[in-house]
Amino acid sequence: MAGVRPRVRVPKEAAKGEVVEIKTLISHQMESGQRRDSKGEIIPRQIINTFTCTFNGDEVFSADWHGAISANPYMQFFMTAEESGTFEFTWKDDDGSVYTETAELTVN
Amino acid sequence: MNKALTIGGMAAAAFVITGWSVGFSQDRPSVPPPEGSPLGELISGYEFRTPETQALQDDDFINPGFLWVENGEELWETADGAAGKSCESCHGDAEDSMNGVGARYPVYSEATGKPINLEQRINLCRTENMQAEPWRWESPELLGMMTFVRYQSRGVPVAVEIDGPMQPFFEAGREFYYQRRGQLDMSCASCHEANYGMSLRADMLSQGHSNGFPTYRLKWQGVGSLHRRFRGCNQQVRADRFGYGSDEYINLELYLAWRGMGLPVETPAVRQ
Numbered sequence: 001m002a003g004v005r006p007r008v009r010v011p012k013e014a015a016k017g018e019v020v021e022i023k024t025l026i027s028h029q030m031e032s033g034q035r036r037d038s039k040g041e042i043i044p045r046q047i048i049n050t051f052t053c054t055f056n057g058d059e060v061f062s063a064d065w066h067g068a069i070s071a072n073p074y075m076q077f078f079m080t081a082e083e084s085g086t087f088e089f090t091w092k093d094d095d096g097s098v099y100t101e102t103a104e105l106t107v108n
Numbered sequence: 109m110n111k112a113l114t115i116g117g118m119a120a121a122a123f124v125i126t127g128w129s130v131g132f133s134q135d136r137p138s139v140p141p142p143e144g145s146p147l148g149e150l151i152s153g154y155e156f157r158t159p160e161t162q163a164l165q166d167d168d169f170i171n172p173g174f175l176w177v178e179n180g181e182e183l184w185e186t187a188d189g190a191a192g193k194s195c196e197s198c199h200g201d202a203e204d205s206m207n208g209v210g211a212r213y214p215v216y217s218e219a220t221g222k223p224i225n226l227e228q229r230i231n232l233c234r235t236e237n238m239q240a241e242p243w244r245w246e247s248p249e250l251l252g253m254m255t256f257v258r259y260q261s262r263g264v265p266v267a268v269e270i271d272g273p274m275q276p277f278f279e280a281g282r283e284f285y286y287q288r289r290g291q292l293d294m295s296c297a298s299c300h301e302a303n304y305g306m307s308l309r310a311d312m313l314s315q316g317h318s319n320g321f322p323t324y325r326l327k328w329q330g331v332g333s334l335h336r337r338f339r340g341c342n343q344q345v346r347a348d349r350f351g352y353g354s355d356e357y358i359n360l361e362l363y364l365a366w367r368g369m370g371l372p373v374e375t376p377a378v379r380q
Contacts, residue, residue, distance in 0.1 A: 003248065005178060009169050027175040029329070071329035072172040 001046070001093055004028055006101040008089055013106045014081040022053065022061075024075045026091055026099065032067040048099075050092045051075060055105075056085035081107045139265075142369040146301060150371050153314040156305070157380060161326070165378040173255060173324040173376025176248075176331045180256025183249060189240025195253075198237065202260050210258035211266050211373050214362045216273050223277050223362050227254060227333065228353060245352035251331050255322045258375035265372055266319055268365040281363025284356060290347025299341075311380065316341075317368035318361065320377025331376065334361060 005027040014020050026048065033045025045067060052062040061077045084107045091099040138149035154162060165171055184202055187194040199205040214223040224232070230253055231242035243250035270278040285296045299308065300316030307313070321334040328336075335357045339349040350356040 003179075005175055007169065007175070007178075023169055025170060025172065025175070027172075070326075072175060074170055074172075076170075 001028070001095060001097055004091075004093075004097070004099050006089065006091065006099050008087070008101045008103050010087060010103045010105060012104070013108060016082060016107050018081050019078050020081050020105065022075075022077055022079060022087070024051075024053075024089055024101075025072065027072050028091075028093075030065075030069055030071045030073065034067065046094045048073065048091045048093055050090075052090045053077075054088045054090075055079065056083070057088075060087075081105060083107055139370040142366060145367065145369075146297075147315060147367065150317070150368060151304075151315055152371050152374065153317055153320060153379060154374060154377065156312045156314040157378075161378055161380055164324075165374070165376075171324065171376060171378055173322075173331055173378060176252045176255040176322070176324075177259050177376060179248065179252035180254070180259075183253055184256060189234065189238035191237065191239045193238050195233065198233075202256065206257050206260035208261050208264050210261040210375065211264040212268055214358060214365070215269065221273075222355070223274060223358055225353070225358055225361055226257065228358075230254065230257065246333060246336060251322055251333065254333065255331055255376050258322065258373060261373040262375060263372045265370045266365055266368050268362060268369065270362070270366050274362065277359045278362055278366065280356075281359035281361070284360045285363055290342070290345035292345040292347075294345045296341065315367075316364070317371055318364045319368050319371040320374040320379065322375060323377045323379050325379050327380065334364075 007025045009023040011020050028048055029046075030048065031043055031046045033042065033047075035043045037043050047067060047069065048065055050062065050064055051073075053060050060079050061075075063075065065073065085105060087103045087105065089101045089103075093099070136151055136155040138151045138155075141147050141150050154165065157165075163170075165173075168174055181202075184195045187197070195202070210226055213226040213229065215229075216222075217224045227245065227250060230250065234240040235242050243253070268274075288295045288298070296316060299313050304313045304315045318334050321337070322331045323337070324331050333352070335352045338357050338360060339352075342349045
């Protein structure tokens with residue numbers, strides 16, 4: 001889907017062993033498949049069905065989403081920082097589109 | 109303690125407004141009203157919302173309205189139309205050039221001899237200065253640009269001009285505000301002046317100010333314009349709705365801005 005916009009917020013730096021907070025938000029109408037248009041026809045479902053976050057290639061968080069998730073879904077979770085590296089965030093759309101975002105974390 | 113009252117003849121059937129707390133506003137932040145205001149103090153709609161909704165507005169990252177701000181920012185820098193210009197080509201950095209602008213609209217337009225609001229001003233720049241098509245009301249583009257431009261005035265007190273050539277339009281807006289209408293025979297004042305702080309169904313009625321618009325509404329699952337809200341409020345009392353950008357709603361917008369003079373712009377606000 002066009003015009004989908006991911007946002008990610010993670011700290012740039014952390015001490016070894018520190019618990020860091022990760023926040024993500026993505027613009028998406030999350031069409032539930034339950035609504036009808038003005039002609040009474042069902043509007044086909046189109047949602048983001050999976051969200052994953054990896055750090056240096058290892059999965060740290062993932063979620064399956066279903067029809068009742070609000071538009072513009074927000075996610076907040078935590079990770080213990082052990083080493084410097086790269087977060088990769090992935091959202092998968094029902095239509096096959098994949099939206100990605102990355103962020104760097106330096107552990108000192 | 110649960111004082112229930114009904115307002116308007118036919119309203120009894122449809123709406124029951126209940127109040128929990130007398131002197132609701134005593135401990136809420138407020139600003140003094142402009143001279144001649146019917147309200148003793150001005151309270152932003154923010155103060156009437158739940159802590160959860162307020163938390164969404166308070167954090168710029170989780171506030172979904174910022175998705176529209178970012179969209180507008182991108183459009184600001186994008187050339188469009190036969191003149192090959194972007195907003196930035198003429199206005200430079202929006203942080204400087206648009207600071208405070210959104211707080212003083214609607215303004216009087218010499219060209220048309222009546223007030224224009226910010227949506228109309230933006231579209232004027234598109235048609236006259238960029239030779240581009242005007243954006244449709246409630247399109248992602250116009251909402252994005254509106255939210256971006258109004259956001260440059262966040263924290264700036266609302267201050268509209270109501271004298272001189274604006275006066276007849278201001279009066280027309282006031283008249284509209286107090287006109288009872290619809291099957292329920294209620295005016296804006298029936299809810300937002302006489303009963304703010306009271307509960308209406310699942311909502312708590314606010315003073316109905318415009319300082320947060322365009323606003324992210326949880327119900328809309330997106331950002332919407334002030335005129336969309338007007339249409340919703342007209343429809344609630346089963347009255348005719350007016351068109352987006354109609355003279356009626358522009359005048360009402362002007363009058364409503366004056367009712368909220370001094371309240372800081374909150375765009376992008378979050379409401380239920």
